Amino acid sequence: KQWYQRRVRALSYYNSTVYNIEMSGPRSFVPAIQHAIDQSHTTGPHAIFILSNGLPNDIQKCCEAMVDASWHDVFVIIIGIGDGPWAGISRLTKFSEDKKFSNSSYILHNSFPDKVDFLRSVVLTLKDFNSSLQEENRKVENSGSRKVD
Numbered sequence: 001k002q003w004y005q006r007r008v009r010a011l012s013y014y015n016s017t018v019y020n021i022e023m024s025g026p027r028s029f030v031p032a033i034q035h036a037i038d039q040s041h042t043t044g045p046h047a048i049f050i051l052s053n054g055l056p057n058d059i060q061k062c063c064e065a066m067v068d069a070s071w072h073d074v075f076v077i078i079i080g081i082g083d084g085p086w087a088g089i090s091r092l093t094k095f096s097e098d099k100k101f102s103n104s105s106y107i108l109h110n111s112f113p114d115k116v117d118f119l120r121s122v123v124l125t126l127k128d129f130n131s132s133l134q135e136e137n138r139k140v141e142n143s144g145s146r147k148v149d
Contacts, residue, residue: 027056029078029092033065037072045073045133047126053082055089062092070099075129077122078106101136103129 029050036048056062069076078093080086086108093104105125112118 027052027054028058029056029062029076030058030065033062033069033074033076036074036076037065037069040072040074045075047075047077047129050076050078051081052078053080054084055086055092059088059092063096066092066104067096067098070101070103073100073133074103075126075133076104077125077129078104079122080106080108081110083110100140101132103132105129 029052032048032050036046040046066076076093078089080089089106093106105128107118107121107125109118112121
């Protein structure tokens with residue numbers, strides 16, 4: 001029952017504030033990703049949701065932060081709102097050999113006409129991330145190796 005009350009309060013707060021948010025550039029996802037990495041050192045794996053109305057201005061630094069985040073078990077979900085521009089978003093979220101595991105994804109909010117479908121997509125993305133992390137951690141445990149900073 002408590003989880004339900006917290007959910008209702010969170011949704012109420014979200015609904016009362018979301019329409020008052022003004023977004024503008026320049027954008028950088030790096031500070032948010034770095035904060036999640038810092039938090040992961042003490043509390044374990046993290047999932048961070050970044051809401052954006054377009055690509056970051058520092059896309060190369062964001063790509064580097066995504067790689068770093070993968071080694072600290074941080075999932076990054078970029079939720080695109082508005083018209084973008086979104087060309088190039090896959091560059092941020094694609095898997096690279098430098099990543100521990102595929103830890104990032106993007107969801108374009110406007111492509112879901114129904115809120116339930118959007119939320120289902122978010123939940124499935126988190127589930128996929130969790131499965132990927134568990135699989136990668138099993139590989140690391142079996143091989144006895146881990147990237148050293």
